[in-house]
Amino acid sequence: MIHYQNILTGRYDFDLNETINESDWENITQDEPIDLVNIDDRDLPNYGSPSASDSDDFPNAEESGDNVSFEASSSDDDFLMPNRSPRPMSMSPFHNHEILIWIISKIVQISLAIHMMNIHHNLQRAVKLLHLKIAREYIVIKSTKKSWRLVCRRVEQGCRFRLTSFNDKHTNMWKVGRYIKEHICDMGMCRDGHFNLDVEIIANVLRVDIEKTPRRKAYLGRKRAFEKVYGTWEGSFAELPSFMEALKHFNPETIVEWKIERRVDVIEDVFNYVFWTFKPCIDGFVFCHPIITIDGTHVYGKYDIKLLIAIVTYSNRSILPLAFAIVVNESMKTWSLFLDHLHLHVVKGRRGVALISDRHHGILSFVYNSSNWQVPFGFHRFCLRHLKANFPKIFKNVTLNNLLWAAANHC
Structure with missing residues (x-):
């Protein structure tokens, strides 16, 4: 020093x-x-x-x-x-x-503050490594600058594992307070992997081997390992028809709609769109509130494709998924296909159904030109969460943004 x-x-x-x-x-x-x-x-x-x-x-x-x-x-x-x-x-x-x-x-x-943060990080890492070693899982119920509390993830089974740590104001050091270390829960089968196994732990394990390997070989080796476990992107698209047939076989009356493109310069059919909905979801919609919410999200990977989804809520405020679609992009064409299939196979002419969405131009263009989602057959409203997220872009005022949310909750 x-x-x-x-x-x-x-x-x-x-x-x-x-x-x-x-x-x-x-x-x-x-x-x-x-x-x-x-x-x-x-x-x-x-x-x-x-x-x-x-x-x-x-x-x-x-x-x-x-x-x-x-x-x-x-x-x-x-x-x-x-x-x-x-x-x-x-x-x-x-x-x-x-x-x-x-x-x-x-x-x-x-410098001492940074040192205290490192000590807290080391404590969290030690607890995480311990639970990976003993094959048990925990959840954090409180995490602040002054305290950190966690319990067993299967506390409903009667497991009494507890750990409480706090920052001692006199020594400015993190100390372990209450600690019941014995797990009496049954881990069972971990199909989705260990709950506390995160990217940081995996990176630290692989780092030693990667540092000894040239960069290009490490990158190609990682890519090959992923392909051996999950297959290639091209192989996944090739298996998609077989996957949909398996869904229809094990879930009778499941509806699947395809949209492919044939090109002169390409031997195979080019994928554009696939829609599917399950029979229990179609039957359950009759007993739900007539309010359907639609949205799209990115499917990250080699190809920039999108996942479209429609959901509905029922009396106990739980969510029931209605329909799904994988599309090449979000456009008026893909949203038109999705909403047409949704109305044909799920709504089935039911009147008074409200459609909630963001202000995507593809959705707006189709809804304004489709009688199925206009009065008296249906209604179209905007998602408040998207409005609140975009509101500050024009009105840069936190108070007005909060008032927007409060006003909508009292409607």
């Missing part, structure tokens, strides 16, 4: 851009506070020493009218100017020493 000792003892030959190693923190603890005021004289910077001709009693400069002569030290070579006498010992390169001390104290405070 030589660098910080130089700062705190008054030596000014430091570099604020220097990075701090984790090992440096081992020399700074809360049990040994650093006094910024009580500084030993031998640690003060050397700006010159008295010449041999001067006695111990220095003359008063104001009385004699002459400057006291000093021999410049080697550290002052860069500061000497031609035809100028060396500066007196009372001169300091900083005009205000108190400002410098304040800056140094702020640097130490920020």
